[in-house]
Amino acid sequence: MQTTGKVFRTSNQMPGAIFLAGSVGPLALVWVVLSFFLQGNELRNSIKSLDMQTEELKQSVRAQSDLAKSSSEQIEFQARTRDADLWLEIRKAELDVRNNLLMIDRLLPVVKRSRMGALAARGMANSGAREQFESDLLKIKEGVNQIDAPLNSKFPVSLSEISIESVHHAALIYDLNANSSFLVGQLNEYLEEDKVEADRRYQEAHQKRPHNS
DSSP states (O other), X not given: OHHHHHHHHHHHHHHHHHHHHHHHHHHHHHHHHHHHHHHHHHHHHHHHHHHHHHHHHHHHHHHHHHHHHHHHHHHHHHHHHHHHHHHHHHHHHHHHHHHHHHHHHHHHHHHHHHHHHHHHHTTOTTSHHHHHHHHHHHXXXXXXXXXXXXXXXXXXXXXXXXXXXXHHHHHHHHHHHHXXXXXXXXXXXXXXXXXXXXXXXXXXXXXXXXXXX
C-alpha cells in the first residue's frame, strides 16, 4: 500500500511537469524565432551600412580619378606650352642667324672696297696690312661656312619635332647666333675704322688747303 501511495503521489506530480514542459517548449521556439529576426535585422543594417561605405568608396575613387585626369591634362597642357615656347625661341634665334648671314654677305664686298681704298690712300696697297686683312676676310668666310652647314642641316625645326631633347637644338642655334653676331661685329669694326681714317684724312687735307684772304 505504501508503494501504491508513492506511485499515486508521483502520478499526481506528472501533470505539472508536463504543463511546464509544454509551456517552455513554445517559449523557446518563440525566442529562437525572435532571435532569428533580430539577427536578421542586424544583418540587414550591417549590409546597408556596408552598401553606404561601398558607395562612399566609389565616389572617392571617382573623385580621385577625375583629379588624376585633371592633373594629367594640366601636365599635358604645361608640356605643350613649354614646347611651344621653346620652339618660338629656337625659331627666333634661327631667323636672327639667317639675318646675320645675309648681312655678312652684303657687308663683305663693302668692307673689302673700303679697306682697300683706305690702304691705297696710305700707300699700303701691297703691304703686310693688306695680307692681314685678306687673311681676316678668309677667316670670316670660313666662319660663315661653319655656321651655314649646321644651320641648313638641322633647321628649321617644326613644332611637332619639339621635345625635351630639343634643348640641344636650342643650345646649337644660340651658339650659331652668337658666332654670326660676332662676325657681323668684326665687319662693322672694319667699316668704323675706315670711316675714322677717312675723316682724319679729310681733316688733314682741309687744313693743308690754302685759304684765300
